Amino acid sequence: MLAVDLTGDAVKAKNGSMVAYDGQMAFKKMTGGGEGLRGMVTRRLTGEQMTVMEVQGHGTCFFADRASEINLVGLHGEKLYVESSNLLCTDAGLRTGTTFTGLRGGATGNGLFTTTVEGTGQAAIMSDGPAVVLRVSAQYPLSVDPGAYIAHTGDLRQSFQSGVTFRTLIGEGSGEAFQIRFEGEGLVYVQPSERNTVGGDI
Amino acid sequence: MPFREINSKMVEAQIVPGQTLYSQRGAMLAYRGSVSFTPSITGGQGGVMGMIGRRVANEQTPLMAVEGSGTVMFGHGGHHVQVVNLTGETLYVEADRLLAFDGTLQQGTMFMGSQGGVMGMVRGQVTGQGLFTTTLKGHGSVAVMAHGGVIELPITPNRPVHVDPQAYVAHHGDVRNKLSTALGWRDMVGRGSGEAFQLELSGQGAVYVQASEEKL
Amino acid sequence: MNFGPVTGGPGGPTVFDPYTLPSDDNVNPYTFCVELKGSQWLLQKGKMIAYYGRIEFDGVGHGRFDRLLRTSFHSPLHAGDWVVAEGQGKMLLADRAYDVNSYDLDEGNLTIRAGNLLAYQPSLALKQSIVPGFLTLIGTGKFVAASNGPVVFMEPPLRVDPQALVGWADCPSPCHHYDHGYMSGVLGGIRSLTGIGGSSGEEHQFEFVGAGTVLLQSSEALMAERPVGTVGAEPGVPGAGAGHGGHGGQGPLGQLGVRMPGQLGDFQRRLGL
Numbered sequence: 001m002l003a004v005d006l007t008g009d010a011v012k013a014k015n016g017s018m019v020a021y022d023g024q025m026a027f028k029k030m031t032g033g034g035e036g037l038r039g040m041v042t043r044r045l046t047g048e049q050m051t052v053m054e055v056q057g058h059g060t061c062f063f064a065d066r067a068s069e070i071n072l073v074g075l076h077g078e079k080l081y082v083e084s085s086n087l088l089c090t091d092a093g094l095r096t097g098t099t100f101t102g103l104r105g106g107a108t109g110n111g112l113f114t115t116t117v118e119g120t121g122q123a124a125i126m127s128d129g130p131a132v133v134l135r136v137s138a139q140y141p142l143s144v145d146p147g148a149y150i151a152h153t154g155d156l157r158q159s160f161q162s163g164v165t166f167r168t169l170i171g172e173g174s175g176e177a178f179q180i181r182f183e184g185e186g187l188v189y190v191q192p193s194e195r196n197t198v199g200g201d202i
Numbered sequence: 203m204p205f206r207e208i209n210s211k212m213v214e215a216q217i218v219p220g221q222t223l224y225s226q227r228g229a230m231l232a233y234r235g236s237v238s239f240t241p242s243i244t245g246g247q248g249g250v251m252g253m254i255g256r257r258v259a260n261e262q263t264p265l266m267a268v269e270g271s272g273t274v275m276f277g278h279g280g281h282h283v284q285v286v287n288l289t290g291e292t293l294y295v296e297a298d299r300l301l302a303f304d305g306t307l308q309q310g311t312m313f314m315g316s317q318g319g320v321m322g323m324v325r326g327q328v329t330g331q332g333l334f335t336t337t338l339k340g341h342g343s344v345a346v347m348a349h350g351g352v353i354e355l356p357i358t359p360n361r362p363v364h365v366d367p368q369a370y371v372a373h374h375g376d377v378r379n380k381l382s383t384a385l386g387w388r389d390m391v392g393r394g395s396g397e398a399f400q401l402e403l404s405g406q407g408a409v410y411v412q413a414s415e416e417k418l
Numbered sequence: 419m420n421f422g423p424v425t426g427g428p429g430g431p432t433v434f435d436p437y438t439l440p441s442d443d444n445v446n447p448y449t450f451c452v453e454l455k456g457s458q459w460l461l462q463k464g465k466m467i468a469y470y471g472r473i474e475f476d477g478v479g480h481g482r483f484d485r486l487l488r489t490s491f492h493s494p495l496h497a498g499d500w501v502v503a504e505g506q507g508k509m510l511l512a513d514r515a516y517d518v519n520s521y522d523l524d525e526g527n528l529t530i531r532a533g534n535l536l537a538y539q540p541s542l543a544l545k546q547s548i549v550p551g552f553l554t555l556i557g558t559g560k561f562v563a564a565s566n567g568p569v570v571f572m573e574p575p576l577r578v579d580p581q582a583l584v585g586w587a588d589c590p591s592p593c594h595h596y597d598h599g600y601m602s603g604v605l606g607g608i609r610s611l612t613g614i615g616g617s618s619g620e621e622h623q624f625e626f627v628g629a630g631t632v633l634l635q636s637s638e639a640l641m642a643e644r645p646v647g648t649v650g651a652e653p654g655v656p657g658a659g660a661g662h663g664g665h666g667g668q669g670p671l672g673q674l675g676v677r678m679p680g681q682l683g684d685f686q687r688r689l690g691l
Contacts (some may be wrong), residue, residue, distance in 0.1 A: 001353055001413040019369035064369065064413035067350025069515070071431060108522035129448040129515025132468075135435040140470055148512065187355045187433060189282050190468045191511030192448035212636035213566035231582035232572060232623075232634055277582070277636035346689040 001064040002089060002124050010056035010092035013063055017088055023059015046087040054092060063089050068126035071189065073153070075121060082151035091121030121165045125151050127191035133162050134190060141181040154186020162198055204343045205285045205302070212276055213285060213345050215268075215302065220304030223268040225276055231303055235272020240339040267305070276302045281347040284410060286374065291407070292339040295346055295372035304342030346372050350413035361405035365411055375407015436470040439508045441522065444562060450511045450518045450562050452537065458504045460490065461511065461537035462543070470559040471507015490540040511536055520562045528564055530585035530633075531552045537562045549592070552585070567636030575629060577623040582634050590631030595623045
């Protein structure tokens with residue numbers, strides 16, 4: 001659960017994620033449009049809309065969503081890439097937008113678009129279990145199960161890795177398993193769960 | 203008999219002869235000693251208990267009486283368990299969130315509607331939970347289940363707390379609850395019609411909130 | 419404005435790289451890091467979440483591992499669920515955000531619910547337990563297991579709800595314990611036949627006696643298990659011979675054709691008991 005102390009300022013949060021507050025709060029719905037928010041709002045190709053609300057006021061506001069673990073990411077000008085369903089809350093001052101990451105989505109049907117958060121401030125991202133933050137550097141590329149990936153920052157190239165052989169005795173589950181390979185310099189957030197695994201069988 | 207918290211999802215209780223403990227059926231994980239688990243239809247405390255029993259039975263979360271001599275461990279469905287120790291005050295909690303409680307506690311049901319006007323009816327609709335809320339009063343321990351972690355928020359006279367009805371777990375103390383449909387709330391925050399309401403708790407006491415909007 | 423996590427979450431997130439990741443230890447309660455130095459580990463499919471280095475994954479049963487399988491893998495029914503990881507590097511294992519722990523066996527044996535075992539060193543031999551749905555690890559080495567909530571260790575004598583049982587070490591096999599009072603008498607009979615009056619859900623437990631350790635998880639929600647087929651139909655093999663149907667061998671309640679809460683449930687169906 002995330003507690004945000006507000007003193008007259010505002011945060012953007014996933015719609016319906018407020019579980020409790022004290023003090024005075026005003027909730028404002030933000031739908032399609034304006035400052036790149038459109039991306040976050042209407043990015044889903046399925047037509048399902050992710051709506052965002054702005055919370056402003058004095059007091060403490062508590063956010064939570066499906067008992068997910070919450071990880072804070074402090075941004076100092078860099079860009080955070082996160083699956084929009086994993087983005088819980090950001091400083092109102094942060095810019096949110098959308099990028100196209102066709103590669104990763106190519107096989108999974110998911111994540112064709114990724115939400116980006118940019119600026120200086122804090123963002124709260126959700127994971128199934130506390131996230132582990134892994135550094136990627138030139139000599140240490142990282143391979144991640146698509147189902148465990150939640151977010152990354154920095155200058156990273158993503159590619160599909162399908163060089164993983166997978167053969168079994170009885171042929172069940174045979175075929176290639178996919179992982180996302182990250183190269184470059186940056187940080188990758190992974191969750192201790194493969195619940196949403198779509199590409200990986202390892 | 204207090205519950206010993208073994209971890210965030212499991213509690214242990216000592217059962218001594220002559221004392222009864224009630225728990226949700228099927229919530230026993232393990233036990234030592236000579237302990238009996240009896241389905242409680244009519245319950246221990248006459249009419250009131252029967253009322254809970256019946257009501258709860260309809261929701262398929264019936265209670266059982268735990269008696270004998272030994273040690274019993276309780277947990278259920280991987281839910282977080284919050285132990286509330288009562289020293290004379292009243293705890294209001296949805297019956298299906300009760301994992302186990304002291305048999306010495308005075309059990310009752312409260313029609314939520316009697317306190318907050320439309321509250322009861324609306325609450326029932328909102329959360330899919332009943333119109334009745336179970337009350338437990340006296341000196342003893344209650345183990346309450348929640349989806350995700352639980353935080354305790356104090357309620358003081360000039361600092362009311364607003365809670366999403368679906369994240370509400372329980373409250374105790376001298377607290378008035380009111381269902382408010384703050385202007386715009388319905389459109390602003392609600393995902394569907396369900397979350398269009400917020401529960402306002404004011405007075406003196408504490409409310410337990412879970413880190414999820416999911417019911418058990 | 420002040421953001422603060424109320425529960426869980428790292429205070430300031432620790433950033434790990436191949437040097438700072440622990441070797442064969444927990445990164446956090448839900449993630450375990452295995453270091454491979456040319457060595458092998460066996461892991462259940464779908465439990466690897468990320469890795470550094472050069473690691474190859476192959477299904478068990480792939481020809482190269484014949485020798486390994488001969489010594490370390492004796493559970494043909496589960497072959498489809500396991501892969502061999504081999505190479506240089508560090509990999510992270512996790513399972514549905516459940517608690518993950520490693521256990522060391524020293525010339526020992528431990529039996530564990532098949533769905534709870536994530537990975538083990540090939541120095542251990544994995545065999546199917548006589549108890550359907552459970553696997554036994556024998557020898558010396560490390561293995562990693564998941565549980566819903568932290569594992570609690572208990573000493574016998576003890577009666578355990580079947581769904582809360584993770585495994586046991588050194589104990590004789592558990593036996594079934596039925597609540598006698600519940601089944602006896604007219605009322606009991608009616609109850610078990612019709613369900614009227616309800617069950618306490620605790621009529622049936624696994625009972626452990628003797629010396630050893632019993633491992634419990636705090637939840638009664640069973641980990642999902644993959645169907646693994648059945649053992650061959652041989653006289654004297656429990657759980658053998660799929661498809662002869664019926665509810666035989668489930669004790670008095672089974673003969674009544676009533677499936678009580680807490681009975682073997684999925685195993686029963688899967689193994690055609």
